[in-house]
Amino acid sequence: MWNRPAAADARAASPLLQHWQAEAIRLREAHWGPLEDRAACQAALRRPPDLQERILARAAWLVEHGELHDRLVQWAVGARWALAALWLCACLAGIGTAAAVLGQGQVNLALALLGLLGLHALTFLIWLAGWLPGLPDSTALSRLWLWLTRRLVRGPDAALAAQAFLSLLGRARAWKTAIGLISHGAWTAAFLGAVPTLIVLLSTRRYTFHWETTLLSPEAFVGATRALGHLPGLLGFPAPDDVQIAASLGAQPLAAGVQADWSLWLIGCIVVWGLLPRLLALSACILLLRRRRARLAVDPSLPGWLDLRERLLPTHASLGIDRPAPAAATAASPAAxxxxxxxxxxxxxxxxxxxxxxxxxxxxxxxxxxxxxxxxxxxxxxxxxxxxxxxxxxxxxxxxxxxxxxxxxxxxxxxxxxxxxxxxxxxxxxxxxxxxxxxxxxxxxxxxxxxxxxxxxxxxxxxx
Missing domain, CATH: 3.40.50 (Rossmann fold)
Incomplete structure (x- = not known):
């Protein structure tokens, strides 16, 4: 069984969990009608006279005294396992791609770069374009993650937990950031699998590198090599000179030192143009997600919360005592x-x-x-x-x-x-x-x- 939080720990719950609980209760009542909440409202009325805080306190009481807490915990654990499985598969895919592009010894540099960086560059540009208004708020990886989570977490209220979580992130404008975290995390895992694989294979086997082309001129490859190797060169990755680049277009085998330079140049390109952009984007998404999470707030105008205003902030509560009650009234109070x-x-x-x-x-x-x-x-x-x-x-x-x-x-x-x-x-x-x-x-x-x-x-x- 999942551990249920004690009532004294309700205030210690993270803001994300508090708002997730409140959103789940709101959607549940919208779908299946109001819950019996007299005790929950009484507990909320003991909190300071702030509508948001009392709504969160009411939801925390209802979740604590019901079965919904277990469902939220199960869904959160299942979502983490699904994300870990997705990133593990991405890492294995990176290992397989690195081994495939090196082949059996003859490495076409153009195809190797295309295999290791082509899809990454395309999806990265699509992610950047996704911040433009009007574009869909989902990707293949995010849909796959949700599908895996549904497969891992089944039972009553599992769909409600997912719907409440997505609704909460969408209202906080954090869903696109969460999609970026999933995507960049997967690509980071893929490159963390690909780079060590390249290093191990290039260190233990002999490979020859060359450019192949029918339409392009040697000057095109010289310019491309210089452009791609500029930033890696700033980090210490060597790049072949113009003569070595031109020699790589021929059929003659190159010296071992030139082959080593090409190996380091290839690794530098993968690190600088693949791994580092994904790490930076992943870090940016984490920071932005934390900032958006800190700004979570209850919108009292939403259906389900609008009806709670009078019950959690009664208009008579601020009027105080008008005059002392008659002495005879005390005799009418119920007694055991x-x-x-x-x-x-x-x-x-x-x-x-x-x-x-x-x-x-x-x-x-x-x-x-x-x-x-x-x-x-x-x-x-x-x-x-x-x-x-x-x-x-x-x-x-x-x-x-x-x-x-x-x-x-x-x-x-x-x-x-x-x-x-x-x-x-x-x-x-x-x-x-x-x-x-x-x-x-x-x-x-x-x-x-x-x-x-x-x-x-x-x-x-x-x-x-």
Whole structure:
């Protein structure tokens, strides 16, 4: 199982994770309806009165108390593995390309440069052109990375995690930068595989280098060699002189020293015109991505967040106390029955039908009755009573009704508040009872067959 972050660590989460969680919750509610978030909103209202911070706090609470955190972690791990696999394949491709262009001994310099730098130069220019407005925001490598991630991460909410991540990067104008990181990382890995392969093969085998042409003149190759070898020469890579370049156009074998110069010239061209541009572009993408990530912000006007403004920044919150409340009002506040003061045990009815009498007859004096829970006001009253939770709590539900997300969320909240929560299902068809059983199993809440069985359970000496 993936480790779930503790509530105390919510503030320590990275900004990217916080906004990713918020975007995932927003999309989930947009697709499947609002979540039961009363406890999440109460936790958010304890934060400073800033809408963005409270939206992030609400999302962090919902993710922490649900299953979405595991999906986000799984998708993040799968995305990293997919990226590592993609870069490993690129490295192996670079090794294979370097070995292929050298061949068996006769190296055509023009074809070697074309094989090692041709596709790189083309894709690099395409990436530069991709910053122009109106061009697609995806490449073959980025689509392959997403495809590999989908193959590695399956199950519920996997697509939601990917959609939230891409939506977040797109809104922050960081998706093109992320595409550049994927692409430049792959090409860097390819050149990191190709350059050592060239060095090893050129150091252990004998190769002869030459230019071949039918249409071009020798002066064209002299100019090309000088132009390509200028920057490598500044880094210490030697370049053949004009005589040696002209001699390479002939059929006569060259001296060993000339062949060594051609070898170093070829390696210098790959390093300067291939590896270094990709390293610089990769570094630029990393820096830009970090800058864009630091500027992530919540847009309250987006659907899903617009409706939260009144709940997370209530207009009455800034009005203060108008006048002291009447003294008689304090007597109307709900209080637990006297039997609940010892914290022994309590029962709670959840949305029981009007034909089901409550409280049940014969309830012992030591068991507190928390009443019915049929509305948000009832939940608020019960939360107040559970600030000092009983040692044992019985959740009584009407199994004629189908459990929904609200019931599951309420069970989860009760389970976290009470050390020993058990459930009793009244009535219902076998299908409905099984639906409740599935919900109880998902929330790790044991089901008991009868009220008397629960009373015997809490009355046994080992549970005193």
């Amino acid at each position: 029955p006297a039997a609940a003061e010892d914290g022994r045990a309590a029962v709670l009815a959840y949305e029981l039908g009007p034909d089901l009498a409550w409280p049940p007859a014969g309830l012992p004096a030591g068991v507190a009755d928390l009443g019915r829970c049929d509305s948000r006001e009832d939940r608020a009253r019960i939360r107040a009573l559970l600030r000092a939770p009983p040692a044992h709590l019985l959740f009584v539900c009407d199994a004629r009704l189908t459990p929904d997300r609200g019931a599951a969320a309420w069970l989860d909240e009760l389970r976290r508040s009470c050390p020993d929560l058990r459930a009793l299902c009244l009535g219902g068809t076998p299908q409905r009872v099984q639906a409740w059983q599935d919900t109880l199993t998902q929330q790790s809440v044991p089901r008991i067959p009868s009220l008397n069985g629960w009373l015997e359970y809490i009355g046994s000496p080992r549970h005193d």
